Amino acid sequence: DGGITQSPKYLFRKEGQNVTLSCEQNLNHDAMYWYRQDPGQGLRLIYYSQIVNDFQKGDIAEGYSVSREKKESFPLTVTSAQKNPTAFYLCASGSSGANVLTFGAGSRLTVL
Amino acid sequence: SQQGEEDPQALSIQEGENATMNCSYKTSINNLQWYRQNSGRGLVHLILIRSNEREKHSGRLRVTLDTSKKSSSLLITASRAADTASYFCATDDLGDKLIFGTGTRLQVFP
Numbered sequence: 001d002g003g004i005t006q007s008p009k010y011l012f013r014k015e016g017q018n019v020t021l022s023c024e025q026n027l028n029h030d031a032m033y034w035y036r037q038d039p040g041q042g043l044r045l046i047y048y049s050q051i052v053n054d055f056q057k058g059d060i061a062e063g064y065s066v067s068r069e070k071k072e073s074f075p076l077t078v079t080s081a082q083k084n085p086t087a088f089y090l091c092a093s094g095s096s097g098a099n100v101l102t103f104g105a106g107s108r109l110t111v112l
Numbered sequence: 113s114q115q116g117e118e119d120p121q122a123l124s125i126q127e128g129e130n131a132t133m134n135c136s137y138k139t140s141i142n143n144l145q146w147y148r149q150n151s152g153r154g155l156v157h158l159i160l161i162r163s164n165e166r167e168k169h170s171g172r173l174r175v176t177l178d179t180s181k182k183s184s185s186l187l188i189t190a191s192r193a194a195d196t197a198s199y200f201c202a203t204d205d206l207g208d209k210l211i212f213g214t215g216t217r218l219q220v221f222p
Contacts, residue, residue, distance in 0.1 A: 033209065042116075042200060043155075043212040050208055058209070090154055097208050100145065103154035 003027070006091050006104035013078075013085070013111050021076045021107045023091035030096045032074035036060060037088045037106075046089075049074055050096055078109060086111045116201045116213025124219045131188040133216040135201030136181075142204050144177055146186050149198045149215070158186075158199075191220045 004025040013019045023032065031050050035043040035058075045058030049068040063082025068074055074093075078085045088108050092101040116137045125131055137144070143162045147155040161168045161177045161184070168175045174187040188195055198217050202210040 031208070035212070040217075042214040045209060045211065048209050088152075092155075097204075100157045100160060101147075101155070101202075101210060103147075103156070105154045106152070108152075 004091060004093050004102050004104040006089075006107050008107060009105065011107060011109045013109060015111055016080045018077055018079050019109065021078070021089055021091075021109070023074045023076065023104060024072055025074075025093040025102070026072060027093055027102060028071075029093035029102070030071070031094045032068070033092045033094075033101065034058075034064075034066065034074070034076045035090045035092065037090060043090065046076065085109055116203055116211070118199070118201060118213045118216040120216060121214070122217045122219070124221065125191055126221050127191060127193055129191055129220075131191050131195070131218055131220070133186050133199055133218070135184045135186070135213055137184075137201070137203045137213070138182065139203075139205050141179070142206055144175075144184050145202045145210065146173075146175060146184075147200045147202060147212075149200065151197075155200065188218075191218075193220050193222045196220045 007022045033048040034046040037043050044060050046064050047066040049055035065077045090106050091104045094101040116135045119134045145160045146158045149155045159170045159175050161175050172189045177184045198215045200215045201213045
């Protein structure tokens with residue numbers, strides 16, 4: 001079945017540690033996106049990529065980094081520079097441009 | 113920045129009633145989309161309406177778009193308890209990314 005997989009589903013981190021969230025899709029989509037969602041809030045764009053080896057900052061990129069070495073994969077690293085990283089992180093993919101997105105199930109990061 | 117603002121923030125209705133939620137956005141768009149999110153889950157695409165369309169239907173969903181007022185509405189007819197979720201509008205801002213609104217939390221009581 002085609003889809004988008006995020007892992008881990010739950011992650012706990014101590015302050016000062018970097019963590020990497022995985023996002024893999026087998027939908028042959030060119031574009032991939034990372035959004036952050038805080039409780040009771042909408043989605044805010046962190047980074048997005050329209051093509052392999054290229055990505056752009058979204059509205060809240062500070063403290064995050066990404067890579068796009070393969071079409072299928074778009075991992076997100078939450079660095080120690082991110083001041084308030086506890087949140088629900090959603091990865092999505094779509095055909096090029098701002099078309100319909102398919103979302104993963106999300107990764108919930110808690111900083112202890 | 114968030115492009116869209118949904119109204120109301122929360123809505124509670126009985127099964128069988130209709131639910132209407134509204135979205136306002138700020139800039140010109142190519143299309144507007146509505147998504148649904150069950151608690152703690154990813155978003156699921158519901159419907160897309162293009163800027164040159166005024167109304168679109170999909171099953172129990174009816175979406176309208178008024179580009180002159182930069183607003184859209186989502187109507188869910190004959191609501192069911194299983195419709196309980198958060199609903200988000202998303203716009204493309206004429207660019208290559210989607211910007212989401214703040215969402216409406218819908219609670220449908222049996």
